[in-house]
Amino acid sequence: EVQLVESGGGLVNPGGSLRLSCAASGFTFSSYGMSWVRLAPGKGLEWVSSIDRSSSEIYYADSMKGRFTISRDNGKKSLYLQMSSLRAEDTAVYYCARDYSGYLVFDYWGQGALVTVSS
Amino acid sequence: FMLTQPHSVSEAPGKTVTISCTGSRDSIAGNYVQWYQKRPGSAPTTVIYENDQRPSGVPDRFSGSIDFSSGSASLTISGLKTEDEADYYCQSYDRTSHGGVFGGGTKLTVL
Numbered sequence: 001e002v003q004l005v006e007s008g009g010g011l012v013n014p015g016g017s018l019r020l021s022c023a024a025s026g027f028t029f030s031s032y033g034m035s036w037v038r039l040a041p042g043k044g045l046e047w048v049s050s051i052d053r054s055s056s057e058i059y060y061a062d063s064m065k066g067r068f069t070i071s072r073d074n075g076k077k078s079l080y081l082q083m084s085s086l087r088a089e090d091t092a093v094y095y096c097a098r099d100y101s102g103y104l105v106f107d108y109w110g111q112g113a114l115v116t117v118s119s
Numbered sequence: 120f121m122l123t124q125p126h127s128v129s130e131a132p133g134k135t136v137t138i139s140c141t142g143s144r145d146s147i148a149g150n151y152v153q154w155y156q157k158r159p160g161s162a163p164t165t166v167i168y169e170n171d172q173r174p175s176g177v178p179d180r181f182s183g184s185i186d187f188s189s190g191s192a193s194l195t196i197s198g199l200k201t202e203d204e205a206d207y208y209c210q211s212y213d214r215t216s217h218g219g220v221f222g223g224g225t226k227l228t229v230l
Contacts (some may be wrong), residue, residue, distance in 0.1 A: 045208050047219030059217040102220040104212045109162045
């Protein structure tokens with residue numbers, strides 16, 4: 001059974017940093033691209049960042065460039081999102097999602113990690 | 120590019136509803152469209168992928184289609200059940216930015 005379990009969410013001050021993790025199981029992690037998608041309160045789903053199987057292709061949404069860093073450890077079957085210079089508008093539930101095709105076709109999602117940016 | 124969805128739709132149990140997702144003709148024609156269901160407090164789930172493919176476990180009451188001439192995608196849910204009440208998002212891939220693009224979401228009310 002495919003499982004994606006996020007961790008690392010929490011309350012952080014504006015300007016602060018936080019690192020999210022996504023532990024994968026039930027599939028060959030190194031064979032799939034992965035992404036982070038977020039859902040802010042009262043807003044819709046928003047793609048955040050994606051990374052291919054070998055970490056050779058990495059992309060970010062414009063508002064996250066320079067502040068967020070996606071990475072993965074295939075040996076540990078884990079995906080990460082390092083977030084810095086956090087703003088109130090980054091408050092959201094962050095989901096990791098498996099990319100079925102390499103073209104951001106998401107077939108499995110984690111339960112999400114809540115990030116709250118507030119003083 | 121952008122994907123535009125109606126903010127909300129409503130229909131009675133047992134009926135059929137169609138949710139539209141409109142993009143530019145090039146965006147819809149050149150990339151697959153997915154549909155995700157998002158219930159409050161739950162993770163998103165995929166109900167349609169690659170325009171019209173249904174993941175295992177998704178009832179055949181859910182179907183997807185593309186109108187290439189108008190640059191729009193549609194999600195149709197037949198035999199509506201109260202459990203179908205959720206937000207539905209269309210999504211595609213922007214080959215220029217290599218990023219994901221989501222529609223704004225449609226709140227489906229089954230009343």
